[in-house]
Amino acid sequence: MVSIIKKIEFKLISPQEAKKLAVMEVTKSDLYDNDGFPVEGGPMDPRLGVIDPGLKCRTCGLTMEGCLGHFGYIELVKPVIHVLYANYIYKLLKITCRKCSRIMTKKVTQPKKCPYCGEEQIPIKFEKPYTFIEGENILNPLQIRERFEKIPDEDLKDLKFLGGRPEWLILTLFLVPPVLVRPSITLETGERSEDDLTHKIVDILRINQRLKESIEIGAPDFIISDLWELLQYHVATFFDNSLVGIPTSRHRSGRPLKTLADRLRTKEGRFRHNLAGKRVNFAARTVISPDPFISIDEVGVPLVVAKDLTIPVYVTKNNIEFIKTLILNPSWPSANYIIRPDGRKKKITDENREEIAKEIAPGYIVHRHLQNGDIVLFNRQPSLHRVSMMAHRVRVTPWRTFTLNICTCPPYNADFDGDEMNLHVLQNEEARAEAALLMAVPKHIRSPRYGGPLIGAEHDHVSGLYSLTKDGTEVSRETALQLLFEIGVEVELPNKNKFTGKEIFSYLLPKDLNIEFKSKSGVKTVIKNGKLIEGVIDANAIGREKGKIIDILEKEYGTEEVHKFIDRVSKLGIKWLEKLGFTIGLDDFEIVSKENEEKINSIIENGKKEVEKLIEIYKKGELECLPGRTAKETVEVRIMQIVSGIINSVRKVIEDSGVFEKENCAIMIAKSGARGSLLHLIQIAGAVGQEQSLGERIHRGYTGRTLSHFKENDLSLDAHGFVGSSFKTGLKPYEFFFDAVSGRGSLMDKSLRTRHSGYLERRLMNALQDLKVEYDGTIRDNRKIIVQFNFGEDGIDPSKSNWGTIDIKSIVQKFVK
Amino acid sequence: MKGININKEILDHYLVPKHIILNEKEKNELLQKLNISEQQLPKISINDPIVKLIGAKEGDVIKIIRKSHTAGESIYYRLVVKI
Known part of the structure; x- marks a missing residue:
């Protein structure tokens, strides 16, 4: 029977309820007696649940599988503050009258007086994690509890304090969690090692006992308050052992104890480790390397990996002979283990190979090695979009890395500077069929984002x-x-x-x-x-x-045809490049003749002179401002215009010299669009041009100047990042510095921007993750509420479109001639 | 929203798409076509200026004809709800 949870309520637990929840009172601090049996009334009492297999629970009669454990309780001699509620206690204490315990929300007078009884209030200080000071005196938990007890229910209602009475924020009864929450481990030596929580409970019990005895014999006040403080410390660290302001509670070895809060919130805690991060079997991870001679939908799998990863095969009368040959094969391709029809596993070893080959019959499952052609999933983090995880065909290699065709790097955003990738072996026919039909690399050649080819020829191919x-x-x-x-x-x-x-x-x-x-x-x-x-x-x-x-x-022509084409091309x-011998060197950049070099130099000189003239006019104050700009801004704009004029003329000189028709290797790379552009060639052979920072000429540095090479308030080209040299001839020291400034700037900008936009995208995807196209074409969320009536308003799947549209014209032309 | 007069000119603004109130028959046809209850439709507040201007009541379905970059024109439906 499936029942639906209608409501979950979180509220404070009262001491009475807690007592009802518990099955016994824990009074003794000893765990086991001399014979090794758990002490009755101790923290390991068998009534708190069973952790040993075969035994029955003393409370509910169930075995280890069925019994969820039962709570115990400790009657605290003196109340203590529940640290995790300390903030609420402080907030409540501040507005509670110290005499009549009414909630003082009405008017505030100076000095503060209770509007009900007129009692003057003393400001309360909160010292983390659990000390409250009123004026000069420390308020002990008992006093706080007394005040809270007197708060009328009506006042709490006005305050919207829901889910219990405020005095329950101060513990008088300590609930001991069941042993299942804190199982003890038996070491190989036969010694028992207890859980950190059990240690903590023992501490609480001991101090509680000592406190009780001290009160009974009428010990001096300072001893009692010291013990009380200690009890408070142990109860507090039981809940949270990483509190600020108090020493962390440690194990005998000096290791900090892992108590309740640490179980939940750390990276190894329940949330981040167990709930948000799950691990799988039948997966492998290693470094990737390129292999241009395997197909784009293949992945090279190291032999050692292929021998470890397995695929379950059901033995039938059709494949039994094939499986027998696998089992009998001492090396790859073989099988690792069999599963008998009753579900028992048997490992295949060199000794029992023949025995097992004889044993298997239809109904057995054999876990065979990964073989060529098996469908696997291949993935690289961060898995930002669907093409971060695609289905590949296995090709077993003798190497130690995964290999993939370089054409499939862009969807994964992979390179080979040490990247690692993950591989998952699909375990049933349904999954393999689905992966092969929907996730295969050839099905993702057209990008689902912009509707154009995402996979294509790369640098050397082009x-x-x-x-x-x-x-x-x-x-x-x-x-x-x-x-x-x-x-x-x-x-x-x-x-x-x-x-x-x-x-x-x-x-x-x-x-x-x-x-x-x-x-x-x-x-x-x-x-x-x-x-x-x-x-x-x-x-x-x-x-x-x-x-x-x-x-x-x-x-x-379909995915099959492009797949073949990309592989071959x-x-x-x-x-062809191997035959040709394709390489670039310094000679490839000897594309500017002596004559043209002089021309370029004179262009730069003239530009500099022009700028100087402009600066002279500006310094005289005769410069005519551009609309909406100050004279200072105007001169910058005008200088930038001159600079772009210089760069354009330099480019023209090189282009007009006809070198780009000559085609050496470097020029060929740029012209074919394999990598780089003509601009880069000009920067190498002609002049680098203007370096920029924050979208302007470089101005930062000392007061009035960028570097100590220049005079103050020098506005000339040289002083603000114009690089007239080329990378081939080499940069002057100050030019080199400017190049570094702009290089660092763009590096920082890039890394900051990708981080920012990555997080924006993550948030967007989390918000949209449950939306799905239903069979009627509407987009609905998981409550089946319509979000959009037609996907993207036009109902087009970009990965099956022509750049996001449908090219009706060419389709019609194909059929009507 | 008391005392605030809504400018009728917003209806003519180029960013405000055309809003039409569906009659009972059209509404039922729409719900039947999509095979949904009215609560599964996207919502619009009864306090939305455009709802006030065209005089739609709670429970009405408004048909919105929008300009679209991808489809040229797209049709959207929203259910008028309180707050």
Whole structure:
């Protein structure tokens, strides 16, 4: 029977209720007698529950599985404050009259007088964690309790003090938790080691006993108050042992005791360790490395991992022979253990291999090793979105790291500077089918965020294809055959001795593909009937996020086709670069001639002079201000205009010299869109340009100047972060400093921004986590309340769309010709 | 909200979408179509200026025709509730 919880109430427990809840009074501080049996009336009394298997509970008669344990109680000789309520006690004490115990909420007079009885009030101080001082005198728990007892119920009602009487905030009865909460451990030596809570309870019992005896023999007041204070300390640390202001209670060895509050709130506590963080079996974690020659939906699994992770297989009459061969195999692929039909496990060892192979029959479950082609989940933290966890096919390798194709790095945001990733082995057919159909890498080539390709060719693939397909690349028949064989294309080549790169690339395309688009460098690229006729293949064709060919293959030929294409195109790029020998060095940046260098220098000199003239006008006070700006701001704006003029002219000089048509390796990388841009080449070979900090020229530093290299109030280009040198020629010391300023600035900005936006996104996702698209297309939360009537107002799933829209025009064109 | 006069011009503001009160028949058709109780609809406060202006009562369903970046125009329904 399922019953629904209608209401949960949290309230204070009264001493009477607590006594009713308890099954016995705990009076003795000894745990076990000389024979090793628990002492009757001690903290380990068998009436408090059973922790030994086989025994029956003295209270409820159930065994260890059924009995939840029972509370005991300790009658405290003197009341003590419940530390976790100390703040409430303070708040209540402040507004309670010291004579008549009415709640004084009405008017405040100076000096404070009770509005009911006129008694003058003495201000109360609270010293953490449990001391209350009225004027000069310490209020003991007994006095506080007396005051609280007298508070009329009506006053409490007005105060909205719910869930019990305030005097219950001060403990007169201490509830002893059941032994199940504080089980003792038997060490190998046969010695018993008690739980920290039990130690604490023993402390409380001892002090309580001593206090009782001291009162009975009429001991002096100071002894009694010392013992009372000690009792208060032990009860307080029982609840919370990390209180500020009192020493932490320690074990004999010096280790702090872990008491109730520590069980809940620490990182190893119930919340963060057990409830928020759960652990699983059949998982592995290790460092990742790249392998461009495995498929994008594969993952390389080390042999040692494959031997440890298992998949349960039901033995049937169809697979029994196969399973027998596995069991008999002494190394991988084998099996680790079997589960008999009665549920008992048996480990397979070298000794019992043959025995077990004979034993198995339909109905047995065999946990076999991970094998090539098994479906597993692969994940990298932080798991921010769905593509942080995808399904891969296993490929067992002799190495010690997981390997993955570099094309699948972007969705995981992975690199190989020491990143580790997790692998989970799915344990049943249903899970494997679901993962293979919904979570497989090829199903996530189109991003669910913006509807474009998320997986595509990366750096070397792009520059390789660019180099291969540009006009004039010709290879011999042997090279062509070898390239095509290496990437897994088996075709019969036409009878000729020279092949262009474009022809080789065309073998990767479907025979009926027709597209035209602009390549990265601006040239038109034409593909007709699956043949690259004109133009080059670069980032705009096969790159991530903007690759036209990948986009169209995914849309019109399906995931299988793009999957194959990405695998082959990335291999082709790399294999071609291997043949070519692709490298960059300092020589690649010898792109500015002596003549042009002088030109650039004179451009910079002229710019500097122009700025000087401007500054002169400004210092004379003759500068005409821009609307809405001060003269100071105006001069900055004007200088920035001159600076961008300088940079533009420098770029023009280099571009006009025609070096970018020459195409060495460095230029090719930038032009194909593999990495970097022409701006970076200009910074290396021409001039670095203006360094910025906080979106302005660099102004920070000493008073009136950035560095001691300059005079105060010097507004010139040099003094505020203009770098006229290039990275190749080298920076002057002050230029280097400015470069470091702007570099540090952007580094800090980046790390702060990602942290901030990451948290914003996390909060948003937590708020939206239960929303789901129902079968009728509406978005509802877990109470089935409608949030949106149509997903995204247009009902489009971006991961199955054309950049978030549906391209009706091209669909119609396909069918109507 | 006593003593505050709501400016009728807000109805003409370009950021305020069109609000229409559904009649009983339309309301029932909508609930039937979505197979929900009225409490499962998104809510709008009876104190909302636009609700006051078009004179909707508690329990009415308002149809809102919004401009949308993705769909051009989108239709939304909200149930008028107290507070």
